[in-house]
Amino acid sequence: MTGYTYILRCADGTFYAGSTRNLDDRLAAHAQGLGSDYTTDRRPLEVVWSAEFGRIDEAFWLEKQIQGWSHAKRLALIEGGFDAIKGWSARERALRRSP
Numbered sequence: 001m002t003g004y005t006y007i008l009r010c011a012d013g014t015f016y017a018g019s020t021r022n023l024d025d026r027l028a029a030h031a032q033g034l035g036s037d038y039t040t041d042r043r044p045l046e047v048v049w050s051a052e053f054g055r056i057d058e059a060f061w062l063e064k065q066i067q068g069w070s071h072a073k074r075l076a077l078i079e080g081g082f083d084a085i086k087g088w089s090a091r092e093r094a095l096r097r098s099p
Contacts, residue, residue, distance in 0.1 A: 003059030006050040007066065007078060010042035015074045019063035021056055049078045 004023040008016040020026035029035045076084045
């Protein structure tokens with residue numbers, strides 16, 4: 001079953017990452033204040049990035065990854081896609097520093 005990962009920009013400038021099976025319904029729920037506790041008091045919301053996956057578990061996995069990222073890394077993904085965040089992981093940074 002198809003799944004989606006998405007990022008919302010909240011009115012306070014923060015980002016919210018989520019995943020869902022039905023993107024339109026989920027975004028409508030967020031807009032009505034029913035999407036999540038985090039976004040309820042941070043409306044209006046703007047969808048700034050989304051991706052479609054063949055399976056919901058893939059979308060959920062990416063959501064959890066994004067939730068652990070810094071604001072800067074989320075912004076890089078939004079502005080430049082996956083190519084823009086290559087090399088951002090702690091492991092990749094450590095490998096670059098190694099002799």
